[in-house]
Amino acid sequence: xxxxxxxxxxxxxxxxxxxxxxxxxxxxxxxxxxxxxxxxxxxxxxxxxxxxxxxxxxxxxxxxxxxxxxxxxxxxxxxxxxxxxxxxxxxxxxxxxxxxxxxxxxxxxxxxxxxxxxxxxxxxxxxxxxxxxxxxxxxxxxxxxxxxxxxxxxxxxxxxxxxxxxxxxxxxxxxxxxxxxxxxxxxxxxxxxxxxxxxxxxxxxxxxxxxxxxxxxxxxxxxxxxxxxxxxxxxxxxxxxxxxxxxxxxxxxxxxxxxxxxxxxxxxxxxxxxxxxxxxxxxxxxxxxxxxxxxxxxxxxxxxxxxxxxxxxxxxxxxxxxxxxxxxxxxxxxxxxxxxxxx
Amino acid sequence: xxxxxxxxxxxxxxxxxxxxxxxxxxxxxxxxxxxxxxxxxxxxxxxxxxxxxxxxxxxxxxxxxxxxxxxxxxxxxxxxxxxxxxxxxxxxxxxxxxxxxxxxxxxxxxxxxxxxxxxxxxxxxxxxxxxxxxxxxxxxxxxxx
Amino acid sequence: xxxxxxxxxxxxxxxxxxxxxxxxxxxxxxxxxxxxxxxxxxxxxxxxxxxxxxxxxxxxxxxxxxxxxxxxxxxxxxxxxxxxxxxxxxxxxxxxxxxxxxxxxxxxxxxxxxxxxxxxxxxxxxxxxxxxxxxxxxxxxxxxxxxxxxxxxxxxxxxxxxxxxxxxxxxxxxxxxxxxxxxxxxxxxxxxxxxxxxxxxxxxxxxxxxxxxxxxxxxxxxxxxxxxxxxxxxxxxxxxxxxxxxxxxxxxxxxxxxxxxxxxxxxxxxxxxxxxxxxxxxxxxxxxxxxxxxxxxxxxxxxxxxxxxxxxxxxxxxxxxxxxxxxxxxxxxxxxxxxxxxxxxxxxxxxxxxxxxxxxxxxxxxxxxxxxxxxxxxxxxxxxxxxxxxxxxxxxxxxxxxxxxxxxxxxxxxxxxxxxxxxxxxxxxxxxxxxxxx
Numbered sequence: 001x002x003x004x005x006x007x008x009x010x011x012x013x014x015x016x017x018x019x020x021x022x023x024x025x026x027x028x029x030x031x032x033x034x035x036x037x038x039x040x041x042x043x044x045x046x047x048x049x050x051x052x053x054x055x056x057x058x059x060x061x062x063x064x065x066x067x068x069x070x071x072x073x074x075x076x077x078x079x080x081x082x083x084x085x086x087x088x089x090x091x092x093x094x095x096x097x098x099x100x101x102x103x104x105x106x107x108x109x110x111x112x113x114x115x116x117x118x119x120x121x122x123x124x125x126x127x128x129x130x131x132x133x134x135x136x137x138x139x140x141x142x143x144x145x146x147x148x149x150x151x152x153x154x155x156x157x158x159x160x161x162x163x164x165x166x167x168x169x170x171x172x173x174x175x176x177x178x179x180x181x182x183x184x185x186x187x188x189x190x191x192x193x194x195x196x197x198x199x200x201x202x203x204x205x206x207x208x209x210x211x212x213x214x215x216x217x218x219x220x221x222x223x224x225x226x227x228x229x230x231x232x233x234x235x236x237x238x239x240x241x242x243x244x245x246x247x248x249x250x251x252x253x254x255x256x257x258x259x260x261x262x263x264x265x266x267x268x269x270x271x272x273x274x275x276x277x278x279x280x281x282x283x284x285x286x287x288x289x290x291x292x293x294x295x296x297x298x299x300x301x302x303x304x305x306x307x308x309x310x311x312x313x314x315x316x317x318x319x320x321x322x323x324x325x326x327x328x329x330x331x332x333x334x335x336x337x338x339x340x341x342x343x
Numbered sequence: 344x345x346x347x348x349x350x351x352x353x354x355x356x357x358x359x360x361x362x363x364x365x366x367x368x369x370x371x372x373x374x375x376x377x378x379x380x381x382x383x384x385x386x387x388x389x390x391x392x393x394x395x396x397x398x399x400x401x402x403x404x405x406x407x408x409x410x411x412x413x414x415x416x417x418x419x420x421x422x423x424x425x426x427x428x429x430x431x432x433x434x435x436x437x438x439x440x441x442x443x444x445x446x447x448x449x450x451x452x453x454x455x456x457x458x459x460x461x462x463x464x465x466x467x468x469x470x471x472x473x474x475x476x477x478x479x480x481x482x483x484x485x486x487x488x
Numbered sequence: 489x490x491x492x493x494x495x496x497x498x499x500x501x502x503x504x505x506x507x508x509x510x511x512x513x514x515x516x517x518x519x520x521x522x523x524x525x526x527x528x529x530x531x532x533x534x535x536x537x538x539x540x541x542x543x544x545x546x547x548x549x550x551x552x553x554x555x556x557x558x559x560x561x562x563x564x565x566x567x568x569x570x571x572x573x574x575x576x577x578x579x580x581x582x583x584x585x586x587x588x589x590x591x592x593x594x595x596x597x598x599x600x601x602x603x604x605x606x607x608x609x610x611x612x613x614x615x616x617x618x619x620x621x622x623x624x625x626x627x628x629x630x631x632x633x634x635x636x637x638x639x640x641x642x643x644x645x646x647x648x649x650x651x652x653x654x655x656x657x658x659x660x661x662x663x664x665x666x667x668x669x670x671x672x673x674x675x676x677x678x679x680x681x682x683x684x685x686x687x688x689x690x691x692x693x694x695x696x697x698x699x700x701x702x703x704x705x706x707x708x709x710x711x712x713x714x715x716x717x718x719x720x721x722x723x724x725x726x727x728x729x730x731x732x733x734x735x736x737x738x739x740x741x742x743x744x745x746x747x748x749x750x751x752x753x754x755x756x757x758x759x760x761x762x763x764x765x766x767x768x769x770x771x772x773x774x775x776x777x778x779x780x781x782x783x784x785x786x787x788x789x790x791x792x793x794x795x796x797x798x799x800x801x802x803x804x805x806x807x808x809x810x811x812x813x814x815x816x817x818x819x820x821x822x823x824x825x826x827x828x829x830x831x832x833x834x835x836x837x838x839x840x841x842x843x844x845x846x847x848x849x850x851x852x853x854x855x856x857x858x859x860x861x862x863x864x865x866x867x868x869x870x871x872x873x874x875x876x877x878x879x880x881x882x883x884x885x886x887x888x889x890x891x892x893x894x895x896x897x898x899x900x901x902x903x904x905x906x907x908x909x910x911x912x913x914x915x916x917x918x919x920x921x922x923x924x925x926x
Contacts, residue, residue: 061584152792169806171804174740177740223711226712234740237723238736238738
């Protein structure tokens, strides 16, 4: 498998095949096919950009753990091209946006698709440049900071355009920040998983009190679970306390009926309580099982949360969504698996 | 071999410590005095992790509990609706509970440290014994059986 | 001159570090006396004006309907913000194992404690009847009335109170081993005081082991606390439904702004401190460059928040929101708003240039501008939103009176006086940590 993936062009072919499959599914003659496309696109953008952002952030602060997963994290860069392609597939779907019939200066189809595609491509270009630079060099740091600037802009646009404008005129100024922090959170979770996949189980139990790359990643995940909770709470509390009808409606639609109510609670559990409690004991921070549990919890939390965001506004074709998500995950695994370059 | 060994620098001190342990001095009879924290020495002496962490956990947990109990019970004792918010409004109470979690956690950790480290120690405050910037290894007498 | 038992036998570099750092605690020079005298006079003027305000009532402040929160609340938010970098530098950088924290942590922790002491006064200054401030505290009373825990002002009491207590503990704990060093170099009553403050610290393995764990936990507790405190302060505004105040982004935006202004204040204080006390060997240009990077980073977050706030006010097409932001940038206070954008968003961008980051004079100027800009930011947010809300019939404007100006200057006097006293009485750098890294 690995040998096959190492061959030139195989990964590109896999991505193309995956993209074709997702594209076909988005044309499936079933209501909600394009809704599921939007959701898997959002998940793909969050995790792929997050992985690269994790590597870039680690590069910026000379984090030691970056060394062991940098290659894997940066091998997901081509997936950003796939994301740009999938974004173009959503064009026929834009009529589902409430503003589509009364386009304004900012919310109009051509500009909408244009700027989002542009920033995905910019993210791809800056990520490629970053990936090409030797680790640790001053040059790499400068390129990492460029990527991070584009990353913030791209994630904010994703939040404000692709998600928030579905509920126009509902507004939350924090949503952009919330998205890029969550994406980075997912990036760290993916880093931990990549680390475990590549390095395997550590041969000896780590000495108590010593630090390993895995425990550094766990600390980051633990910290980000708290930060995520803080941002979630800041957003929720402002809306709850202000109690303005046009704001509260967003939350009310998501917590007043089953199964969305349960899914909202699940997202909260998966993104905060599970990683926080699992990684609380020091020993768990370097325990492969605990870390992978937390990481999987975070990644599935991101997917479920995206579902909660979209579901009241868009119809979603669940079987199609399941296949698309599996497809995206397989592409991540393939991209990361391609680089066995260590002894 | 009870006694006192004094070193001028850290590496010689660590070497001395390793030799002592290799020579069969039980680590729990070895005391060291250093001008700053030397984590390597702890590893040589294979000391367990400090129990201060239990104080932190206990303090934090009691802070959370106290925060919720305090806000909820006082609100219920005079149930007055203010600003259209429910009597027991969990979101604002989380803020109080969070603050008390940190407050109790930090204070209890500090108290736990004082207790475990034997501070403040009036005897040490009065004594003039001082090792300056030197690294000292003290081997205590074997207790008579 | 080392009076410790055979102190000079130990490697010279340890004793030298002790001597260099403790030299700051010698007899005060003329510059120090002049500075402290000036600060004390400012503080005294502020105190007299406050007494005047208490006697005459809040009418002597410039409050007019509808602007009933102004300079005092601005000062409160400003000083709480200044307090933030102390914990950031001490706790967060400790958790990230950034070595350059050693150069700044003590100064920053002291700054946190003093800034919180100053900040805590302003809600009381702002009260019409300052002497009943204890109504804010939840204490069992005769009528069994408890405070309203749903009020953001009560959250402030808990958040700032906790922050002050935890910062004080953190500040003190960091100094325990240093007091044990300081007493060795002093004589007479000062020796006794430092000995008592050191609690009888000897540096045994048992003490260090528990100490390391304590420090780690205090850092771990302080880190989320620091984010929560300024979030709570921001919620004083965001919980209302005033256009320009009611925004979900306020909490992270205020936290970033607080760290931004706090790092600026650290730079403002430590550059002269380093020069006056000849500490170039311990606080290097590299260290300043690292902290300038933090300042640049938080400036970018603040700029992002400006863009998002203005952008979304336009995007939402809500007439009140749009008007609030139009007024902020083009209304009566437009010059202040432009100055705020210039100081907070544009000037720090120059720090992308490595040469400028390493130029101390330039860094000092930038940090002063950032301090001004962040004070203006709070003022602009508070006053423009109040002056210009939903109903044009109650629109108004505001300008501060000499009482407000005097009390504000007095707060700076108090802060700098406390800081100068700290420099002369406590070790300005963490001696123990510096020895560890030597």
